[in-house]
Amino acid sequence: MSRAMIKEFRLPDLGEGLTESEILSWKVAVGDTVELNQVIAEVETAKAVVELPSPFAGTVAALHEQPGSVVEVGKPIVSFEVDDAGAAPSAGDAPSADAGKPGAGKPAGGAAAEPAAPKREATLVGYGAAVEQGGRPVRRQRTLPAAVQPSAARPADTTAPPVVAAPGAGSAAAVVQSERQPERPRSTPPVRKLARDLGVDLAQLNGTGEGGLITREDVQHFAEGAGAPAAAQEAPAAAGRETRTPIKGVRKYTAAAMVQSAFTAPHVTEFLTVDVTAAMELLGRLKASRAFQGYKLTPLTLAAKAVLIALKRNPTLNSRWDDAAQEIVQFNYVNLGIAAATPRGLTVPNIKDADGMGLLELSAALTELTETARAGKTTPADLAGGTISITNIGVFGIDAGTPILNPGEAAIVALGAVRKAPWVHNDELAVRQVMSLSLSFDHRLVDGEQGSRFLADVGAILSDPGMVLTMV
């Protein structure tokens, strides 16, 4: 009979010289049966998010790390119970791709921790230099000011930031806080990017990772405003003829927003169909021009600009009904929301201070917003604080609709598809490029007159871009 045995999988160097990776999620649970090369985890390195395929066929015996933890290369992350007879090779030795590298994992024998006395070990660059405590490859150590330097060597695996006795008493925390960030706070490029996207200042965070490293989780927690702890992730119930999916994430947010909006703001929707041939010709010229090379120009870009220009003349549409305060908030800036279909569902990220942007800047901002949304990486900060929105239903080939307001905003414009259609042009029937605009507004704030003037302005700009000269 075959005998079961435990095999460990240690985190490999996933990308040419990386020392650590962050476990983003486990795709398996303890007790699961896995096949060879079945994806078991998603891991983020400083270079990329990658999937880890299982090196064994067997049963998951233990997961050694939690999602969100940053793990050193060479540390065991998962143990498998493997049928001895049927075990795929991959012997118990450390992955040998690491073997020759300085600092690669020492045999991490069994469960017991073993770092006793530093051993003299052969290296390729010196005469058996003493092994560093922790086995971590030498890495730029960021100097802390003398006052806060931990007395001895860095404690083995401190998870909490070093506690420092400060002179005085009560306000100590704040002092320490500012002192212990002599340089750029320690983090990884993807986490820094995340922080930037979320509008989080890393200097305000205490990293919970090793050596005070700021992790993805730290940033997310901070961005959520010490909000709810990470939602429990339970697998959706097994399905027969129907699939039940827990309502959460974007779907939940969307639903709440739509219900709130639809049943508090009395919506009015107006339609206007305009001949946009001139605007499309302008678009063609701009695309060919040197100044716009490398930029993505679409009908959306021009329409967004038209909306921004029209808003200047009709500011009422860029406002908010603050029911709690019984006040009308007039925004003197525009955070332009763009409805986006993403892998996770509908989101309306917005471009901050879009009113101050030139066409070039606006097109770059739209491209970035689109790409971020497509990649499913839109952040709560991107979604918050919109003042008016555009939904580009035209890309689906749709002409018009009655869009529902993004909560807290007074207006939303739906752009229809640009189509060739018979149209009266210069008193003759001609084939022209035509587009429908649909505008919904909050009738508590915006009267028919203001809404209509706004929509007429947008239409005028798109049908005759030269009209802008009369507006700005």
Next chain:
Amino acid sequence: MLTDEAGRGANQATEPANNVQNPRRTGGDLVQLLSPSGERISHPEFDLWISDVSDEQLCSFYEDMVVIRRIDAEATALQRQGELALWPPLLGQEATQIGSGRALRSDDFVFPTYRDNGVAYCRGVPVPDLVRAWRGNALFGWDPYRYNIATQQIMIGSQSLHATGYAMGIQDDGADSVAVAFFGDGATSEGDVNEAMVFAASFQAPVVFICQNNHWAISEPVLLQSHVQLADRASGFGIPSMRVDGNDVLAVLSATRIALDRARKGGGPTFIEALTYRMGPHTTADDPTRYRDPNELEDWAAKDPIARLRALLDRKGLLSDELEARVKARADAVAAELRNGCINMPEPAPLDVFKHVYSEENSWIERQKDHYTRYLESFSGSAQEGAH
């Protein structure tokens, strides 16, 4: 989604050329014998060169392509499992590598890049040898003269010089074999490739340059590298060129045969641009989502080289369950051979590093070897308390 525009990765240049209305490009017609839906498209010249391809051969091309895709997937997994330091995937380029690799004669000599594992497979290189260097077990995986394929070149484009030089040697030998250089779109911007083409043209050397235009030089789109079709660069050197659909195994086979025939008959060098697409990352250390529009990948997935050959087999009634089972079994077996060979590969001894530096004895190497031996011995002393 928000916009209906294509990405920046030069998709537009991949439709059959007579439909392309891009003033910056002037290239000849893109030759396609097999449409993405598996339709056989006739061509007055290229058809002649594949008229001998039997149903059985079509099936074997299918098997080859499935097998090398599987090799690629297995090696990628091995890298993620810590068994390889790095791996450069060929996903999406199977038709170019099999179409050209299977056109060669055994006495032709191939000069490949790091990504041409499918070509190496065609040359008969044992699959574990494909990963030997990536595992760090050796400086290269195989004996070039045994399989008539040089070691894979990591430096971009250098191998094109080696190929031209080898081809000039063939001329001196009076043989009718051909040297074949493989490189990518990015390599055409390198000095080496240009110098190789100058020499190849000057000496009318029997060399074929196969440019796998996979549209991305790591993160740099091909559109930024060349304002003309890559195939048109060859005409500046006086080298005839062809543009073929690199996801069409028959077009690549035909073009390679034309070029080989010209070289064997003293007609000199040929440049083939095979338009294909790198569907995976540049290497396992790369994240293409940071620079590539996902729509582009979708567009190319619809032009998948294996799917279209499969569709052709289906149209011809050749796609039986038995064939599918046989191909799967072969792919499984090769993947297992790769995995076992990789994991159980013996570690080289420290002194092996001195092997293969010179073919003959060399006093300098001997001296270094002696120093290194004594250096290694200094450790056994400290580790085993002087027990040596």
